[in-house]
Amino acid sequence: MEDMEVEVVMVSESGSSTEEEEENDVAASVPEDRSRLPLRRALRRRQMISQRPHAERVRRIQTLLQNTHHLPDTHTDAEPASSHSADQSHVQSTAETSSPAGPSVPAEAEAPAVELKTEVEASSDSSTSAAASPAGAADEADTEGESCSICFEPWTTAGEHRLAALRCGHLFGYICISRWLTGGGNKCPQCNKPAKKAQIIFLYARRLKALDNTEEVRLKSRLELEQGSRRMEQLEVAQCRQQMQLMVDENLRLRKEVEELRRWKAQASVGSSQSASLSSSQRQDSGHYVFSKAVLVSQTGGSRVLAHCEPLGCLLASQPSPQATLMPGFGVKKISTATLKASQYVHIHSKQIRGLAFSQQQDGLLLSAALDNTIKLTSLMTNTVVQAYNTGRPVWSCCWCHDNNNYIYAGLSNGSVLVYDTRDTSTHVQELRPLRSSCPVVSLSYIPRSSTSSSFPCGGVIAGTLEGGCFWEQHNDNTHTPHILPLESGNCTHIQAEAESRHCLVTYRPGRLNPSLRCVLMELSRTPQVDLQSSVCSCSPVQTFSAGSSCKLLTKNCVFRSPAGGGGALVCAGDEATNSTMVWDAGTGALLQKMPADLPVLDICPFEANQSSFLASLTEKMIKVYKWE
Numbered sequence: 001m002e003d004m005e006v007e008v009v010m011v012s013e014s015g016s017s018t019e020e021e022e023e024n025d026v027a028a029s030v031p032e033d034r035s036r037l038p039l040r041r042a043l044r045r046r047q048m049i050s051q052r053p054h055a056e057r058v059r060r061i062q063t064l065l066q067n068t069h070h071l072p073d074t075h076t077d078a079e080p081a082s083s084h085s086a087d088q089s090h091v092q093s094t095a096e097t098s099s100p101a102g103p104s105v106p107a108e109a110e111a112p113a114v115e116l117k118t119e120v121e122a123s124s125d126s127s128t129s130a131a132a133s134p135a136g137a138a139d140e141a142d143t144e145g146e147s148c149s150i151c152f153e154p155w156t157t158a159g160e161h162r163l164a165a166l167r168c169g170h171l172f173g174y175i176c177i178s179r180w181l182t183g184g185g186n187k188c189p190q191c192n193k194p195a196k197k198a199q200i201i202f203l204y205a206r207r208l209k210a211l212d213n214t215e216e217v218r219l220k221s222r223l224e225l226e227q228g229s230r231r232m233e234q235l236e237v238a239q240c241r242q243q244m245q246l247m248v249d250e251n252l253r254l255r256k257e258v259e260e261l262r263r264w265k266a267q268a269s270v271g272s273s274q275s276a277s278l279s280s281s282q283r284q285d286s287g288h289y290v291f292s293k294a295v296l297v298s299q300t301g302g303s304r305v306l307a308h309c310e311p312l313g314c315l316l317a318s319q320p321s322p323q324a325t326l327m328p329g330f331g332v333k334k335i336s337t338a339t340l341k342a343s344q345y346v347h348i349h350s351k352q353i354r355g356l357a358f359s360q361q362q363d364g365l366l367l368s369a370a371l372d373n374t375i376k377l378t379s380l381m382t383n384t385v386v387q388a389y390n391t392g393r394p395v396w397s398c399c400w401c402h403d404n405n406n407y408i409y410a411g412l413s414n415g416s417v418l419v420y421d422t423r424d425t426s427t428h429v430q431e432l433r434p435l436r437s438s439c440p441v442v443s444l445s446y447i448p449r450s451s452t453s454s455s456f457p458c459g460g461v462i463a464g465t466l467e468g469g470c471f472w473e474q475h476n477d478n479t480h481t482p483h484i485l486p487l488e489s490g491n492c493t494h495i496q497a498e499a500e501s502r503h504c505l506v507t508y509r510p511g512r513l514n515p516s517l518r519c520v521l522m523e524l525s526r527t528p529q530v531d532l533q534s535s536v537c538s539c540s541p542v543q544t545f546s547a548g549s550s551c552k553l554l555t556k557n558c559v560f561r562s563p564a565g566g567g568g569a570l571v572c573a574g575d576e577a578t579n580s581t582m583v584w585d586a587g588t589g590a591l592l593q594k595m596p597a598d599l600p601v602l603d604i605c606p607f608e609a610n611q612s613s614f615l616a617s618l619t620e621k622m623i624k625v626y627k628w629e
Helices: 002-013 017-028 037-051 054-068 081-098 104-131 133-146 174-182 214-277 280-286
Strands: 163-165 171-173 289-296 306-309 314-320 330-336 342-349 353-358 365-370 374-379 384-390 395-400 407-412 417-421 430-432 441-447 460-465 468-474 480-485 492-498 503-508 518-527 536-546 558-561 569-575 580-585 591-596 603-609 612-618 622-628
Touching: 163 174, 171 174, 289 591, 306 353, 306 603, 306 612, 314 353, 330 353, 330 365, 342 365, 342 374, 365 395, 365 407, 374 395, 374 407, 407 441, 430 480, 460 480, 460 492, 468 492, 480 536, 492 558, 503 558, 503 569, 518 569, 536 569, 558 603, 569 603, 580 612
Parallel strands: 353 395, 395 441, 441 492
Antiparallel strands: 163 171, 289 622, 306 314, 314 330, 330 342, 353 365, 365 374, 374 384, 395 407, 407 417, 417 430, 441 460, 460 468, 468 480, 492 503, 503 518, 518 536, 558 569, 569 580, 580 591, 603 612, 612 622
């Protein structure tokens, strides 16, 4: 103990004279301050110890420990014995003079122990911090998320100081933040946001550690911005490409229109020159057709047949639906004969229309045949389908019975002709089966009975197929008798009858023996004329009209009364080789006109309007109308 006292005195001597002066002042002061003197000395010595160099403090601590346990001193730098004895005597004298009262002696005796413990703790803390100074910062950073920001004590997982948080997200010990909010603090101690005690929630976590992802978040935000800008640029590029494609398509369409207009102009000039080459006498006697107007039917093509409705004053042309995505299928387009303008589209069938025919007694009732296995009756007054019949097979042609308007005919793809009664909405009433091969019935033309014709007074329907034609004579009991017509086999494409002259026009496509398109005008006859039971209906050629050497399409040609009058007739046919409409005089066989077209002519229809005669020729896209002058 004496050694310890000596060491303590040495420590005090190493201090400044200011300390001794303060202690003397305190000793001379009131008795209450004297009891606090040992504590002040201990605090002062602790401050002085913390200011000493680390090596000196370690050396002094080891010396004290050796003296306490009576171990030999191994250090070579121990102090001399003379100074030690002097210091010991100085300590004894100091103790005797500074403690006149009895209670001060135990306190003075306990001071070395307090100073020793304080110095050991300070030295150990400083040595630990000095030895692990590189890792100290890391440990301090690791413990940041483990202590309360109010009391700086580690929070616990249970008890009063368990981990808790406010609504703002800051973490505290429960008892600390509870006292803070109860004592009048109505805000978060860290962010000053309003807070209440009821908003405190417990967090069930043993240890919290927040990763510094500021850079990662910043980079992610920049990446998102770059990706958004890139998507916008890609969208703009796609829009520009789409606009460019639309402009290219529009440019191509306009180029095609310009080419078509140039071709029409060239063909019109050729037609006018050919018309001018005709003899003036022919022009003066028969007249000629003059181009009036071209009407667009379908921009994409697909038109096939043409018909005229005199009571309603309109032309009808079949075409695909103009809104194929919304309403797929086929219908007809109305074209006014007064203004020669397209007015309305009427949707009828789901597949291509192959035949159109009007009733002569029921105004505005249209019969249509299509490849969707149906024939339909459509009222053009209301533009609605009033009756539909399912034929079971594709229908290639149709016509009305002009002797009894209640019956209609449908030519099928297997060569049969079905007879329907419009008063019976269920099925057909009769089937006229083919006598030869089962080729599609490409044309049906009804010729009514005539009491004024002695050579051919009977009535019936002429069915034309690729293998020839057959006349189905109709009797009063609605039965039919077939008569095979003497036609060429294998090349017949269309048969059309003219009721007034009792003639029919048969069209043959080019073949081996005849390399050009031929239209043969035939006269119908019946022999013998007395015995009706054994009579035979036949036909004989009257005039032949030749056209070009190409016929890939099943064009419809016609023979009709001449607008010039005088009992003459005209034959009109489409020439696929030259894309033109050719007009012949039926009596002489002379070519009267050759009117150019932009595409092959598919159908021809003469009509009367405004006390004038017109001729309409149909291509797959448009109608050209010519006026007779």
